[in-house]
Amino acid sequence: MTKAPMRVAVTGAAGQIGYALLFRIASGEMLGKDQPVILQLLEIPDEKAQKALKGVMMELEDCAFPLLAGMSAHGDPNTAFKDIDAALLVGARPRGPGMERRDLLSANAQIFTAQGKALNAVAKRDVRVLVVGNPANTNAYIAMKSAPDLPKKNFTAMLRLDHNRGLSQIAAKLGKPVASIEKFCVWGNHSPTMYADYRFATIEGKSVKDLINDDDWNRNIFLPTVGKRGAAIIEARGLSSAASAANAAIDHMHDWFLGTNGRWVTMGIPSDGSYGIPEDIMFGVPVTCDAGAYKRVEGLPIDAFSQRCIDKTLAELMEEQDGVKHLL
Numbered sequence: 607m608t609k610a611p612m613r614v615a616v617t618g619a620a621g622q623i624g625y626a627l628l629f630r631i632a633s634g635e636m637l638g639k640d641q642p643v644i645l646q647l648l649e650i651p652d653e654k655a656q657k658a659l660k661g662v663m664m665e666l667e668d669c670a671f672p673l674l675a676g677m678s679a680h681g682d683p684n685t686a687f688k689d690i691d692a693a694l695l696v697g698a699r700p701r702g703p704g705m706e707r708r709d710l711l712s713a714n715a716q717i718f719t720a721q722g723k724a725l726n727a728v729a730k731r732d733v734r735v736l737v738v739g740n741p742a743n744t745n746a747y748i749a750m751k752s753a754p755d756l757p758k759k760n761f762t763a764m765l766r767l768d769h770n771r772g773l774s775q776i777a778a779k780l781g782k783p784v785a786s787i788e789k790f791c792v793w794g795n796h797s798p799t800m801y802a803d804y805r806f807a808t809i810e811g812k813s814v815k816d817l818i819n820d821d822d823w824n825r826n827i828f829l830p831t832v833g834k835r836g837a838a839i840i841e842a843r844g845l846s847s848a849a850s851a852a853n854a855a856i857d858h859m860h861d862w863f864l865g866t867n868g869r870w871v872t873m874g875i876p877s878d879g880s881y882g883i884p885e886d887i888m889f890g891v892p893v894t895c896d897a898g899a900y901k902r903v904e905g906l907p908i909d910a911f912s913q914r915c916i917d918k919t920l921a922e923l924m925e926e927q928d929g930v931k932h933l934l
């Protein structure tokens with residue numbers, strides 16, 4: 607029997623990530639090859655942006671995707687988010703060379719108060735929200751705090767790009783396929799302070815840490831490479847990553863809705879106090895997903911080096927979240 611369509615809102619739909627994202631959602635890569643979708647697309651209420659959005663929608667139409675059951679263009683989150691099952695909050699200013707993601711906070715934070723309020727007012731009560739727009743963790747925190755009638759667990763931030771970047775670096779170092787790596791994770795903020803952690807990772811049952819056996823590589827090559835990859839892409843492309851970001855968003859939502867079969871992935875989720883992270887801080891942690899829900903991997907041992915890394919990224923997040931108190 608054909609499934610009922612799911613309503614998916616994407617903001618910043620005429621931007622570069624939007625362009626790499628929408629066609630894959632409509633082709634079924636995010637929610638499954640048997641799941642029809644209705645796209646509710648939000649752009650700023652500006653003639654040029656809305657015209658560009660219309661162009662993207664014409665192209666979507668021209669793909670004749672069998673799973674695309676409808677789409678609409680919006681300039682107001684209160685109509686874009688009506689009855690949605692999923693929201694991908696991408697629309698926000700990207701950084702340029704020499705900027706850190708937190709430098710975007712003053713430009714982008716207000717977007718997420720308004721969109722959190724709109725989600726609170728009109729989205730389905732079990733809407734699953736992924737914040738991609740930077741700084742993603744703090745924007746997700748703002749959206750969550752601006753939507754007091756929705757469960758906090760519905761709000762997540764994207765750490766999956768860091769996770770995927772880490773997997774590829776490990777795979778290249780060891781000459782093994784990425785798909786063979788299990789139990790890798792990234793802790794904390796989507797920023798250079800994030801802590802990519804392969805202490806628990808295995809390949810074909812063997813410890814990745816033992817296989818690499820090089821603390822120097824971990825500290826001086828691996829962590830800075832993953833942490834500064836976004837800046838390296840901006841330097842190379844002149845624009846921030848788009849296709850890899852869209853891919854990570856697809857992975858995040860796919861796994862949240864459809865499950866991970868016990869595999870660990872990284873999601874930025876509101877803390878419940880585990881690992882000494884104060885409640886509600888939007889923090890990257892290892893999770894498994896099943897039946898539309900994520901579950902934090904609990905009880906992992908944290909050694910002194912890891913604790914220092916976690917403390918550093920936590921301090922940065924607390925500072926960012928303190929800086930937006932006036933908006934909440």
Ligand SMILES: NC(=O)C1=CN([C@@H]2O[C@H](COP(=O)(O)OP(=O)(O)OC[C@H]3O[C@@H](n4cnc5c(N)ncnc54)[C@H](O)[C@@H]3O)[C@@H](O)[C@H]2O)C=CC1
Nearest residue numbers: 618620621622623649650697698699700738739740742851
């Ligand atoms: N979390 C992550 O891993 C990553 C996050 N990003 C972030 O994603 C965001 C989007 O990046 P791009 O698509 O490259 O930027 P872009 O500038 O190409 O597109 C952003 C789009 O959002 C729209 N927009 C701005 N304010 C909006 C609002 N209030 N409502 C709806 N739409 C709005 C703009 O009109 C524009 O079309 C940036 O903040 C970027 O830093 C980028 C890569 C990875």
Ligand SMILES: O=C([O-])CC(=O)C(=O)O
Nearest residue numbers: 701740767836837846847
């Ligand atoms: O670096 C940026 O500004 C875009 C981004 O978040 C990433 O590529 O990780």
